[in-house]
Amino acid sequence: MDYSPSHSLVAYRLKRLSFACIQAIHQNRKQLKDQLLMAPEEATASTTILLQTLFLFLDPKLPWACKAVGYLMQRNVFFLFREVILMENISAGGSFGKIYTLERVLALMISHVGQSTCVCSNVDSQWSFSSQILTIPFIWQLFPYLKVVFASWRLTLHYTNKMVLCVQNHASLLPTDISNKFPVYACLLGNILETAGAALSQPDCSFEMAMDLAAVTTFLLDALPPIKSSSRESPTVAEDDMIIGDEIEEIVLDSNLEQQITNAIDSRFLLQLTNVLFGGISAACDPHNEGPDDKEVAAITAACAFLHVTFNTLPLERIMTVLAYRTELVPVLWNFIKRCHHNQKWSPLPERFSYLLGDAPGWLLPLAVFCPVYKHMLMIVDNEEFYEQEKPLSLKDVRCLIVILRQALWQLLWVIPSVHPTYGKSISNTSAHKRQLVETIQNRVGTVVSELLSQLQDWNNRRQFTPPSDFHADGVNDFFISQAAVEGSKAHDILKQAPFLIPFTSRVKIFTSQLASVRQRHGAHGVFTRNRFRIRRDHILEDAYNQMSQLPEEDLRGLIRVTFVNEFGVEEAGIDGGGIFKDFMENITRAAFDVQYGLFKGTADHLLYPNPGSGMIHEQHLQFFHFLGTLLAKAMFEGILVDIPFATFFLSKLKQKYNYLNDLPSLDPELYRHLIFLKHYKGDISGLELYFVIVNNEYGEQTEEELLPGGKNIRVTNENVITFIHLVSNHRLNFQIRQQSSHFLRGFQQLMQKDWIDMFNEHELQLLISGSLDSLDVDDLRCHTNYAGGYHSEHYVIDMFWEVLKSFSLENQKKFLKFVTGCSRGPLLGFKYLEPLFCIQRAAGSASEEALDRLPTSATCMNLLKLPPYRSKEQLEAKLMYAINADAGFDLS
Numbered sequence: 001m002d003y004s005p006s007h008s009l010v011a012y013r014l015k016r017l018s019f020a021c022i023q024a025i026h027q028n029r030k031q032l033k034d035q036l037l038m039a040p041e042e043a044t045a046s047t048t049i050l051l052q053t054l055f056l057f058l059d060p061k062l063p064w065a066c067k068a069v070g071y072l073m074q075r076n077v078f079f080l081f082r083e084v085i086l087m088e089n090i091s092a093g094g095s096f097g098k099i100y101t102l103e104r105v106l107a108l109m110i111s112h113v114g115q116s117t118c119v120c121s122n123v124d125s126q127w128s129f130s131s132q133i134l135t136i137p138f139i140w141q142l143f144p145y146l147k148v149v150f151a152s153w154r155l156t157l158h159y160t161n162k163m164v165l166c167v168q169n170h171a172s173l174l175p176t177d178i179s180n181k182f183p184v185y186a187c188l189l190g191n192i193l194e195t196a197g198a199a200l201s202q203p204d205c206s207f208e209m210a211m212d213l214a215a216v217t218t219f220l221l222d223a224l225p226p227i228k229s230s231s232r233e234s235p236t237v238a239e240d241d242m243i244i245g246d247e248i249e250e251i252v253l254d255s256n257l258e259q260q261i262t263n264a265i266d267s268r269f270l271l272q273l274t275n276v277l278f279g280g281i282s283a284a285c286d287p288h289n290e291g292p293d294d295k296e297v298a299a300i301t302a303a304c305a306f307l308h309v310t311f312n313t314l315p316l317e318r319i320m321t322v323l324a325y326r327t328e329l330v331p332v333l334w335n336f337i338k339r340c341h342h343n344q345k346w347s348p349l350p351e352r353f354s355y356l357l358g359d360a361p362g363w364l365l366p367l368a369v370f371c372p373v374y375k376h377m378l379m380i381v382d383n384e385e386f387y388e389q390e391k392p393l394s395l396k397d398v399r400c401l402i403v404i405l406r407q408a409l410w411q412l413l414w415v416i417p418s419v420h421p422t423y424g425k426s427i428s429n430t431s432a433h434k435r436q437l438v439e440t441i442q443n444r445v446g447t448v449v450s451e452l453l454s455q456l457q458d459w460n461n462r463r464q465f466t467p468p469s470d471f472h473a474d475g476v477n478d479f480f481i482s483q484a485a486v487e488g489s490k491a492h493d494i495l496k497q498a499p500f501l502i503p504f505t506s507r508v509k510i511f512t513s514q515l516a517s518v519r520q521r522h523g524a525h526g527v528f529t530r531n532r533f534r535i536r537r538d539h540i541l542e543d544a545y546n547q548m549s550q551l552p553e554e555d556l557r558g559l560i561r562v563t564f565v566n567e568f569g570v571e572e573a574g575i576d577g578g579g580i581f582k583d584f585m586e587n588i589t590r591a592a593f594d595v596q597y598g599l600f601k602g603t604a605d606h607l608l609y610p611n612p613g614s615g616m617i618h619e620q621h622l623q624f625f626h627f628l629g630t631l632l633a634k635a636m637f638e639g640i641l642v643d644i645p646f647a648t649f650f651l652s653k654l655k656q657k658y659n660y661l662n663d664l665p666s667l668d669p670e671l672y673r674h675l676i677f678l679k680h681y682k683g684d685i686s687g688l689e690l691y692f693v694i695v696n697n698e699y700g701e702q703t704e705e706e707l708l709p710g711g712k713n714i715r716v717t718n719e720n721v722i723t724f725i726h727l728v729s730n731h732r733l734n735f736q737i738r739q740q741s742s743h744f745l746r747g748f749q750q751l752m753q754k755d756w757i758d759m760f761n762e763h764e765l766q767l768l769i770s771g772s773l774d775s776l777d778v779d780d781l782r783c784h785t786n787y788a789g790g791y792h793s794e795h796y797v798i799d800m801f802w803e804v805l806k807s808f809s810l811e812n813q814k815k816f817l818k819f820v821t822g823c824s825r826g827p828l829l830g831f832k833y834l835e836p837l838f839c840i841q842r843a844a845g846s847a848s849e850e851a852l853d854r855l856p857t858s859a860t861c862m863n864l865l866k867l868p869p870y871r872s873k874e875q876l877e878a879k880l881m882y883a884i885n886a887d888a889g890f891d892l893s
Contacts, residue, residue: 015071021050026080051101078132125166126173135184156199160212181254189220193264200272210276214302221309267322304365371448461763473501582822607647610740613698629747641771641823651762653741659733690716771825784831789842815884
């Protein structure tokens with residue numbers, strides 16, 4: 001009918017009647033509880049009649065539809081619908097294949113808003129569909145048809161854009177929480193994420209929609225408490241670093257709500273979001289090194305902001321591999337970071353993300369995401385890929401990256417004022433909350449940058465591609481070093497978190513000063529030595545074990561003096577002034593760590609690691625490992641260098657670190673080659689008939705172990721081969737030696753504090769144990785030598801001595817050094833730090849011809865050489881060569 005003459009009256013009545021239908025249902029919702037969710041065919045129910053009437057009135061083809069929808073929204077009908085819907089048990093879900101009349105009405109209303117023909121006035125955000133309906137938990141389970149309608153890119157774009165404009169500054173406009181387990185912002189996040197994947201996958205999906213989705217979900221994720229999983233990686237920040245405020249209350253989400261959120265951020269969603277955001281960005285290097293444009297800055301910021309809060313909230317193992325290997329995240333981010341660094345210009349954040357960082361440096365967000373993802377890649381990449389194929393970054397780029405990371409870390413830890421991380425999350429938008437966000441991300445970036453630099457240093461130690469000095473901060477000076485030795489100072493905190501920023505020699509000085517301080521405290525307790533060992537030379541290991549194992553930790557730190565007993569039970573002559581103890585340490589370490597004894601095995605490069613089958617040889621093998629840990633710690637504690645070359649993967653256990661595939665070549669190069677073959681195998685791996693089991697072969701006895709529960713029935717396929725490779729590596733490098741390493745570490749930590757050892761990487765730790773051949777400098781030794789018994793630096797015998805020593809081959813110089821100090825390697829910092837300094841003493845009674853025929857001898861006091869006054873260089877050289885090459889029976893005392 002032509003109703004134009006009375007269209008105003010018709011429209012008025014229709015609007016009033018439409019609202020009356022909703023009011024009737026709302027006011028009687030308790031009595032009509034069982035009729036709220038019904039389909040149109042169930043026409044006898046009064047709620048169905050009212051809602052079907054409403055559905056007919058709102059038909060978009062009718063001329064009054066826009067006025068009716070606008071009228072209803074001005075009267076906050078979404079709030080009324082919310083209260084009606086919440087009468088239902090939502091977790092039960094809707095009926096399969098059935099579309100409720102209420103669902104049809106909501107679909108009509110949300111589809112109408114945002115259309116080009118719509119002239120409805122904007123509704124207050126507090127009463128909008130997003131605030132009132134999308135905050136209902138699991139709304140899509142109840143209304144699956146509504147989900148399909150909402151997931152269209154046009155509606156998602158419209159509603160997310162509205163949310164971006166209001167949610168950051170008007171979070172208080174959200175309804176009251178249904179319960180503590182269902183915060184409205186978490187429900188809103190879950191519902192948005194559940195439809196986001198479908199919206200992003202549509203061909204017409206726009207860059208603007210992806211930006212809005214990233215902005216809204218970032219804000220809501222940031223308000224979410226961390227979601228844990230049973231297999232979650234070790235947290236980046238320790239729990240004891242969290243500040244517990246009086247107002248921060250722990251929020252525990254409903255498990256189904258947690259599941260909705262975590263399931264939505266899956267590999268497909270991450271791929272879709274990054275593909276849309278990075279669609280117009282090249283991962284290739286810009287030859288002109290031009291800075292990024294505004295769109296690229298916006299895309300990078302959106303992706304990094306979303307992923308940063310995701311890392312803080314969701315279990316990392318769910319998303320890291322996807323980001324590392326199935327997206328262009330690392331190359332795109334690296335290209336962006338490198339260009340910004342080259343141009344020395346970091347663009348400010350787009351306005352919609354400015355609440356995250358404020359005026360903080362522009363490199364914070366990109367590094368917060370790039371570092372953990374690239375670090376994850378380095379755990380999986382093999383040596384050939386990293387060094388030869390130069391993947392995922394070229395070695396030139398890695399060197400540039402090290403410089404960028406080093407400078408950023410120094411800024412965060414030393415230049416920028418100290419930050420105090422807080423992790424209690426709140427939806428409030430006060431200035432204090434903004435400051436907390438900045439401090440949180442600064443702390444996180446400091447941690448992830450430290451971890452990545454430490455990992456890159458490990459790669460550089462395996463095969464050097466950049467000078468070690470590239471890891472040293474430019475601002476480390478004498479003042480910083482002096483402060484680093486003071487516990488509780490800012491420099492000391494940096495030493496603990498990022499020791500590689502400080503040169504190795506400076507850290508050794510701090511370490512030796514700490515040891516000297518502890519030794520002085522324990523040496524001051526008494527003039528006389530309480531601990532005296534009687535050691536039979538032919539039972540040195542058993543005697544030392546029985547006597548040293550009885551000592552409490554306090555006595556282990558004190559002086560120990562040794563008396564050797566020969567095979568006849570007679571004590572050998574000599575008073576231990578330190579030299580005999582040093583000789584004892586040299587002999588016992590040589591015996592205990594000898595592979596023939598069975599506690600340790602050697603790699604192909606003759607590097608030592610615990611024998612996985614040690615229990616088959618020694619019943620008390622674990623107690624012996626505890627003893628050997630204490631023994632090594634005692635040598636380091638006393639500053640005694642011992643020639644024990646350990647495998648790097650075992651030294652990592654002293655630092656309580658985990659070993660990965662890249663460490664396997666030093667243990668079993670053949671197994672490593674087989675695993676790399678599998679990793680790059682192009683055919684069907686399942687045809688190789690491999691299963692998740694490993695065969696151990698110790699002393700001819702073969703045993704089979706499952707790498708996973710039920711592993712003998714799990715075939716290795718192209719899909720799970722990476723998991724198989726890393727489980728095999730873990731078994732050989734970590735699992736097989738876990739008990740031996742654990743007991744060794746317990747003994748080691750009786751004398752060596754964890755924070756002392758944490759100052760050094762594995763390569764440096766080996767230098768602390770055995771010294772460095774680079775320290776064997778004859779001129780340096782001469783400059784730091786004392787003389788006694790009538791000798792002086794200008795004496796003709798002394799001149800001859802130094803000439804002879806300098807003419808020796810490197811091998812004979814090492815033998816001489818071992819003869820006089822007990823170790824073939826010099827102190828790391830040079831002979832100035834030899835304790836006590838080397839001394840040459842004139843042999844007593846040397847005026848007679850008989851005395852001249854004596855050999856030079858090493859004395860009972862450490863680092864002392866008794867040298868007769870030989871008359872010719874040839875005679876001195878012959879006697880010295882004989883002395884240093886004498887067999888093990890020669891009496892060094």
